[in-house]
Amino acid sequence: MRNILRSMIIGFMPVIILFCTLTASAQFSHGRLQATGLTCALCSKSIHQALTKLPFIDSVQPELKTSSFELRFNAQQPVSIPAIRAAVEDAGFFIGGLTLNLSHPLSDQERRSKQFSFGPDVFQFLDEPKAGESLQVIGKGILSGKDFKRMLTRYAKEIKSSGSHILLIPVKN
Amino acid sequence: MFIRVIILFLCLSATTLSAQSLIGKKAFPIQLKDPAGKLVSLDSFIGKWVLVDFWASWCGPCRLSNRTVRNFYPAWKEKGLEVLGVSLDEDQSSWIRAIKKDRIRWPQVNSPAQWDSQLVLQWQIERIPTTYLIDPKGIIRAMDPNPGSILSFISTN
Numbered sequence: 001m002r003n004i005l006r007s008m009i010i011g012f013m014p015v016i017i018l019f020c021t022l023t024a025s026a027q028f029s030h031g032r033l034q035a036t037g038l039t040c041a042l043c044s045k046s047i048h049q050a051l052t053k054l055p056f057i058d059s060v061q062p063e064l065k066t067s068s069f070e071l072r073f074n075a076q077q078p079v080s081i082p083a084i085r086a087a088v089e090d091a092g093f094f095i096g097g098l099t100l101n102l103s104h105p106l107s108d109q110e111r112r113s114k115q116f117s118f119g120p121d122v123f124q125f126l127d128e129p130k131a132g133e134s135l136q137v138i139g140k141g142i143l144s145g146k147d148f149k150r151m152l153t154r155y156a157k158e159i160k161s162s163g164s165h166i167l168l169i170p171v172k173n
Numbered sequence: 174m175f176i177r178v179i180i181l182f183l184c185l186s187a188t189t190l191s192a193q194s195l196i197g198k199k200a201f202p203i204q205l206k207d208p209a210g211k212l213v214s215l216d217s218f219i220g221k222w223v224l225v226d227f228w229a230s231w232c233g234p235c236r237l238s239n240r241t242v243r244n245f246y247p248a249w250k251e252k253g254l255e256v257l258g259v260s261l262d263e264d265q266s267s268w269i270r271a272i273k274k275d276r277i278r279w280p281q282v283n284s285p286a287q288w289d290s291q292l293v294l295q296w297q298i299e300r301i302p303t304t305y306l307i308d309p310k311g312i313i314r315a316m317d318p319n320p321g322s323i324l325s326f327i328s329t330n
Contacts, residue, residue: 043232044300045288052289061263062231 026116026123028079029103032134033069036144037093042067050087056080068097075103078119081166085141096144099134099171115165122165126158129170138167193297195316200225200307201295203259205282208269213282215257215307222254222327223307224318227298229261229287230271235302239275245320246279252327253309255280261301263287 033051035041042062051060051069056077061070073079079100088095106128110116115124129135137143138151138159151169152159159167203215203225215223226242228235242256249256256279262268263285272281284292292298296305306315306326314326 039300040232040234043234043302045293045298048288062229064231064233064236067233 026106026110026118027075027103028073028100028118029075030073031071031079031098031100032066033071033084033088033098034067034096035069035088035093036096041093042069044091044093047088047091047093050091051084054080054083054087056083073103078121080119081121081137081139081142094144095142097147098137098142099173100137100168101134102129123168124158124162124165125168125170126155127170132173133170134173135168136171138169195297195305195313198313200305200311200313201292203257203282203292205259205284207280207282208272213257213280216311218255218257218307219311220309222252222309224249224254224256224323225296225305225307226256226258227261227296227301227303228258229301230264230267231262232301236271236275238302239271239277241320243276243278245323249323249327252324254323254327257282259284259292261285261287261290261293261298 035047041047042064048060048062048069051057051071056074056079058072058074061072062068063070081098084098085095106116111128114126115122117123125135138148138155140148143151155167155169200215200223204212207213215225224242226238228238230236239258246256258277258279258281260268260271260281260283262271262283265283265285268281268283271277284290286293288298296303304317305313306318306323308314308326315322318326
């Protein structure tokens with residue numbers, strides 16, 4: 001009886017593995033948002049309300065030490081970078097920087113193709129983040145003007161070729 | 174001439190509708206727990222001037238303003254003014270840590286719902302720090318008064 005069960009499991013292994021790599025797509029568990037503006041972003045109700053209204057955000061916690069908001073994402077909804085940007089800008093601020101953390105390791109297919117889909121967006125990354133690293137979102141409006149210019153000179157080729165994909169670069173936490 | 178009066182009236186109405194100032198209104202009740210867990214009520218300060226100070230441990234300018242209040246507090250207390258700090262901190266330990274670090278010696282209470290509370294709506298808190306000066310009868314007399322005007326209020330009235 002045990003042998004039959006064991007051979008069934010072995011027989012089904014390839015199917016199970018294939019199924020896992022096909023359906024388990026990358027997801028973000030949490031992130032860090034820096035917002036800049038004429039007044040203190042962490043001190044303002046408007047930006048906090050705008051972010052908590054987003055369906056994919058579970059919680060928004062301001063942090064004095066890093067001058068940023070720690071965002072916890074809702075596992076059920078895909079994170080939308082354009083929605084985060086719109087919320088911040090509607091509140092009268094600008095995104096100074098946004099880093100994201102994957103909720104689980106990338107699949108082999110994602111590692112090979114260096115990209116993954118998440119909801120309506122396609123994310124492209126330069127390298128898979130190592131332990132203790134986050135993914136920095138590179139894009140005009142998602143990075144302060146000065147930082148974006150610096151990224152543009154360093155990763156000009158990658159930024160040009162990413163097109164409509166959202167570019168992610170691993171950074172130390 | 175009549176048209177000008179109408180236009181002036183409309184302009185004045187527009188400004189009063191949007192401003193919705195709390196000056197002259199009775200202070201909204203505040204009943205919250207202090208660091209020891211004891212319930213403190215704003216009502217208990219009737220008979221004294223009170224500066225209600227809305228802040229949070231994660232708000233940089235609030236931490237700086239704590240320093241200013243700390244410097245003025247002895248002189249204010251002597252003249253019959255009390256300060257009531259109301260923190261929006263969700264995390265109690267961050268709040269208590271900030272009280273210790275900023276060497277806060279005046280009454281402190283916590284409204285642990287960050288921006289999502291009836292208190293924030295009633296007192297029209299759009300950003301922090303926000304302070305309100307309440308007179309001994311419990312009426313709101315000023316919003317974000319500077320130390321100079323606080324002294325004028327409590328010295329002459």
